[in-house]
Amino acid sequence: MNSMPSDSASMSFVDRVVVPGDHVLDLTGMANQTIKLGAGLRQDGDAISVMKAGKLRISKPNKYWVESSHKRYVPCVEDTVLGIVVDSKFDNFLVDIKAPMLGLLPVLAFEGGTRRNIPKFEIGTLLYVRVVKANNTMNPELSCMDETGKAAEFGPLKDGYMFETSTGLARMLLSSPPCPILEALGKSLSYEIAIGLNGRVWVNAASPSTVILVSNAIMNSEFLSAAQQKIMVEKLMKRLQ
């Protein structure tokens, strides 16, 4: 494995299932190149080895990561997640993001935030936040602003219903082009949705029956293919009428 030329070694593992311990890339033949490693990969001297079981993905030109689906979330920088406020301290909100540790959201991490206009979140508020710092030894740090300091869509979510899924389903829902289940539901129903990469999904619509239908359809679509998802949505629509 290590004796193969580096390019073909990495190509042979991309989009295939890898397990911890696999060496997927040999760095000896690649001097003066920058490679970005995402989740689940680690540099082991002269080779890149896998730490999490999953599929190896590559994003041109040089970003590699391992994609896997879990029910718990491992925080990663620049992920957008849905958090629940658990407590508020003097300078941080403690937010649960389904990670091993609670996330810390600084009270000033809001657009135009100063000590005078700190938002008051009661316990149990659902927030759409961005992960700023993620380290497996410290509590992850969150923010309600994007990189430029604007609020974007971050902040508290009002009304609606939240349910939890696996991280793999959340990633499938966020893929572009739009996921077939969301498109199919959107053709006949109108609803609002916010998806967190930590496996939490928030849905809002005008009537509670629409919300319940959308959330149950999404939960049931995890292991269906695109065609099966469309068929399921058609059956649900017929049942409504």
Place this chain on the structure above:
Amino acid sequence: MEQRLANTWQMTVNERKFIEMALAADLRVDDRGPFDYRPCTITFGRVGGSSEVQLGETRVMSYVTSQLVQPYRDRPNEGTLSIFTEFSPMADPAFEAGRPGEFAIELGRIVDRGLRESGAVDMESLCVVVGKLVWSIRVDLHILDNGGNLIDAANIAALASLLTFRRPECTLGGDDNHELIIHDIEDREPLPLIIHHLPVAVTFAVFGEGNIMV
């Protein structure tokens, strides 16, 4: 403290408001009607006395064993029944291994009282020698997956395993008719427990100042 907080489940304000609003329209969040049950499957093990119940996402396994013991002083002609619960951490991140928490003990007590106070299991037939030897029946409930309504699922599992449990037959024999022989299951057919009726637990929740029941 933070580690424990990260493991306990927190309900959002949105969920609470939505659930109440949906219930006002007679809708439950998983598309059931207010009085609908989730699909229930009971699987039995090959050996009598073990069963696994799946109620929706909730899974509970139950195992019955028996042992000959001395009876209690105030009930010399009755056997004993005891329920033990184990909340495995694989069922829910909030469950901790080791000592049972408050809810685990409460669940064990509810199942125990249901079986004991209704007189479902016949205790007098478990007596072998009055005042000296009786059968002690032990039911172990293992929670494998917590998807809600553990009490109902655990109760069904306990009933199912008690119904299929077989205890070895024992007779008094030997030289002076005082020696106890416990017959092997190959020699004599093992005996079932005498169950008079089945107490089934049904859990209700009341919302909206007592107006809505689920």
